[in-house]
Amino acid sequence: MNYNKLSLLVLIFTGFATMLLSSCSFRNRQALLKTPYDADTVKTVRVINSTPESEGYYNLIRPEDELAIRNVQDMRLIVREAQSNTINQQQTYTTFKVNATGEVVLPKIGTIKIAGLNRTQAAEVIQKAYETKELNAPLIDVRIANAYIVLLGEVGKQGKYVIDREDYELIDLLADAGGVNINANRKMVRIFRGDRANPEIIMVNLNDYSFIKNPKLKLRAKDIVYVEPRRIASSSQNFQAYSTFIQVGLVAVNTLLLIYNLAK
Numbered sequence: 001m002n003y004n005k006l007s008l009l010v011l012i013f014t015g016f017a018t019m020l021l022s023s024c025s026f027r028n029r030q031a032l033l034k035t036p037y038d039a040d041t042v043k044t045v046r047v048i049n050s051t052p053e054s055e056g057y058y059n060l061i062r063p064e065d066e067l068a069i070r071n072v073q074d075m076r077l078i079v080r081e082a083q084s085n086t087i088n089q090q091q092t093y094t095t096f097k098v099n100a101t102g103e104v105v106l107p108k109i110g111t112i113k114i115a116g117l118n119r120t121q122a123a124e125v126i127q128k129a130y131e132t133k134e135l136n137a138p139l140i141d142v143r144i145a146n147a148y149i150v151l152l153g154e155v156g157k158q159g160k161y162v163i164d165r166e167d168y169e170l171i172d173l174l175a176d177a178g179g180v181n182i183n184a185n186r187k188m189v190r191i192f193r194g195d196r197a198n199p200e201i202i203m204v205n206l207n208d209y210s211f212i213k214n215p216k217l218k219l220r221a222k223d224i225v226y227v228e229p230r231r232i233a234s235s236s237q238n239f240q241a242y243s244t245f246i247q248v249g250l251v252a253v254n255t256l257l258l259i260y261n262l263a264k
Contacts, residue, residue, distance in 0.1 A: 045214045048201040058118030058166050059147050059221045063100050066146045067114075068093035069126065072139040095145055108133050118166070119144055149219050151177055153227035154184035163221060170204065170217040173225060180206070185230045191217070192224040 156178020
């Protein structure tokens with residue numbers, strides 16, 4: 001009988017330990033992308049580890065980037081004849097990989113060095129190269145296909161968003177994501193930029209409309225944007241979680257006591 005009591009005590013202790021660890025895990029999930037500089041709000045925009053801003057900022061092409069290229073005038077320059085009969089010439093891009101040396105290999109013109117250029121400059125270089133090979137001058141358009149932003153938190157749609165133009169700003173991203181949710185802390189939106197080990201951190205108060213004039217909010221490739229939940233929403237979620245854990249614990253204890261009484 002003593003052995004049975006000991007077993008029951010062990011089971012009860014294990015159940016409560018499991019619930020405690022689960023609650024800790026839940027709190028850790030609420031701490032997504034927290035920083036030592038966090039507050040409930042900022043006045044408008046606050047920048048930590050600021051990096052220099054260049055006028056007319058562009059995302060530059062780097063080795064291993066993927067370029068989406070099209071000839072607005074005639075896609076047959078960069079797409080095989082059989083394919084050109086079935087594509088929309090005004091909308092279709094063909095993707096080319098920039099190699100480790102910063103070069104891209106294109107049909108009819110061969111290798112072109114484009115690393116370090118923005119997409120507008122790259123389009124000009126490619127267009128000139130085609131003009132020397134072709135009688136009909138092309139109109140080249142270039143996109144950096146893997147220039148994306150990661151959006152997380154209390155928004156309509158989380159995920160990766162491709163930057164399709166140079167003036168893509170925070171307000172554009174939130175609009176594409178369907179806006180922020182009712183549980184979002186609009187006074188504290190974070191942008192993590194640059195070196196992952198020591199990133200630039202930009203904190204934004206969406207309730208102050210003047211944030212739209214800040215040049216820091218022109219988004220860059222690989223930016224991480226996080227919209228945290230309001231504290232009251234987080235507390236409510238924690239309360240619901242703890243209530244669930246307590247209910248499960250009470251059921252487990254009552255079940256064990258019933259088994260113990262029947263075993264007497």
